[in-house]
Amino acid sequence: MDHFELKNGELCAEQVPLAEIAREVGTPVYVYSRATLSRHARVFREALSALPKVHIAFAVKSNPNLAVLRLLAKEGYGADVVSEGEMNRALAAGIAPKDVVFSGVGKTRAELIAAVRAGIGQFNLESEEEGVELAGIAAALGKTAACALRVNPDVDARTHAKISTGKAENKFGVSHDRASGIYARLSALPGLDMRGLAVHIGSQIGDLEPSRQAFLKMGALMNALRVQGFKVTHMDLGGGLGVPYKAGEQLPTPADYGAMVTEVALGWGVTLMFEPGRVITGNSGVLVTEVVRVKRGAGHPWVVVDAAMNDLARPAMYDAWHDFVAVKPSGETMIANIVGPICESSDTFALAREIDAVRVGDLAVFRTAGAYGATMANTYNSRALVPEVMVDGDKWAVVASRIEPATILAAEQVPEWLD
Numbered sequence: 523m524d525h526f527e528l529k530n531g532e533l534c535a536e537q538v539p540l541a542e543i544a545r546e547v548g549t550p551v552y553v554y555s556r557a558t559l560s561r562h563a564r565v566f567r568e569a570l571s572a573l574p575k576v577h578i579a580f581a582v583k584s585n586p587n588l589a590v591l592r593l594l595a596k597e598g599y600g601a602d603v604v605s606e607g608e609m610n611r612a613l614a615a616g617i618a619p620k621d622v623v624f625s626g627v628g629k630t631r632a633e634l635i636a637a638v639r640a641g642i643g644q645f646n647l648e649s650e651e652e653g654v655e656l657a658g659i660a661a662a663l664g665k666t667a668a669c670a671l672r673v674n675p676d677v678d679a680r681t682h683a684k685i686s687t688g689k690a691e692n693k694f695g696v697s698h699d700r701a702s703g704i705y706a707r708l709s710a711l712p713g714l715d716m717r718g719l720a721v722h723i724g725s726q727i728g729d730l731e732p733s734r735q736a737f738l739k740m741g742a743l744m745n746a747l748r749v750q751g752f753k754v755t756h757m758d759l760g761g762g763l764g765v766p767y768k769a770g771e772q773l774p775t776p777a778d779y780g781a782m783v784t785e786v787a788l789g790w791g792v793t794l795m796f797e798p799g800r801v802i803t804g805n806s807g808v809l810v811t812e813v814v815r816v817k818r819g820a821g822h823p824w825v826v827v828d829a830a831m832n833d834l835a836r837p838a839m840y841d842a843w844h845d846f847v848a849v850k851p852s853g854e855t856m857i858a859n860i861v862g863p864i865c866e867s868s869d870t871f872a873l874a875r876e877i878d879a880v881r882v883g884d885l886a887v888f889r890t891a892g893a894y895g896a897t898m899a900n901t902y903n904s905r906a907l908v909p910e911v912m913v914d915g916d917k918w919a920v921v922a923s924r925i926e927p928a929t930i931l932a933a934e935q936v937p938e939w940l941d
């Protein structure tokens with residue numbers, strides 16, 4: 523459920539007509555609904571309420587906007603970060619260092635040092651080598667780094683191959699059969715407090731069974747470690763729950779997910795940690811765009827919009843579907859190809875799709891663009907970096923300004939020796 527609805531024939535974010543934002547900020551522009559974000563944060567927490575000890579660390583990568591992070595901090599969320607940049611954003615938003623989990627397969631030495639100094643709550647180690655390096659850093663700084671070992675359970679999440687992370691051939695974590703040996707060796711190192719395990723099998727998961735299988739494997743590993751005398755007080759079950767991208771699409775809900783986790787993990791006697799991203803932010807945002815041209819084609823007409831693959835990369839990267847609706851629908855429909863202005867054919871949002879009829883100058887939105895939208899934007903074709911707006915009831919504010927091509931140009935220099 524979200525708060526982007528037609529009011530008097532016009533698509534609004536909460537009480538604010540999207541046309542008003544487009545007029546003042548220009549297009550393309552991302553618009554987030556505060557009420558939707560808060561609602562999703564609460565629904566996800568509520569779904570886990572049968573579990574005694576829960577820590578929810580929002581996956582910053584899905585939407586790192588400072589205002590979004592501040593809102594989630596106020597909802598009591600911690601943060602799951604994968605770079606020093608994300609860590610600094612989470613801290614700047616007011617999330618306590620102890621509530622931050624540092625994930626990621628290639629944390630650099632400089633990042634590990636910065637995170638130990640900042641007092642980050644947990645490092646999710648992706649390898650024995652990383653653990654050894656972190657132990658040395660922490661000991662040298664006179665600190666102890668709390669750690670979980672990320673395990674690759676070799677389970678197929680049945681999602682798009684490019685966002686699947688839990689198969690043996692994926693780069694993430696340590697293999698299930700080597701995990702207890704690594705856990706034992708890392709537990710012996712000064713500087714580390716090995717306190718748990720972590721798993722994350724993929725994103726946009728639409729079937730809970732693979733997650734259940736992975737969690738059962740993690741539970742068995744936890745028991746085996748305890749039998750060997752090791753401490754396991756924390757279990758990080760990652761993120762990955764999918765969201766509907768098409769109107770009417772049925773996916774497991776947070777409540778379904780919570781019931782599954784409760785069934786598997788209620789008796790584990792650990793703090794259960796979660797790293798949701800998309801399920802919190804996905805339906806909380808739309809990308810507003812204007813139709814630049816409607817061009818006759820060999821087949822269906824080409825609707826050329828002013829948003830492109832640099833603003834919303836998901837269709838080009840993962841063949842992802844985003845519903846496209848007019849801001850002032852006339853009630854008529856058309857079948858069209860929707861494309862951006864960028865000079866390659868991958869800049870395609872939809873082919874042969876039935877959409878609201880649109881004409882040049884009309885506004886439209888790509889829905890469910892709050893996760894992995896603005897954060898994956900770039901400036902390809904020397905386009906601006908897309909701005910972001912947050913709405914709250916009848917008020918709204920720009921929460922990330924458009925970065926104009928001239929600003930980016932100003933950061934480039936021609937060396938003297940070229941002239």
Ligand code: LLP
Nearest residue numbers: 581722725726761762763797798799800894
């Ligand atoms: N935890 C870890 C360790 C992750 O790698 C991810 C996502 C998450 C949590 C959050 O997953 P979520 O709850 O958002 O599914 N750019 C892609 C998605 C990449 C996901 C990467 N990892 C897309 O646009 O679909």
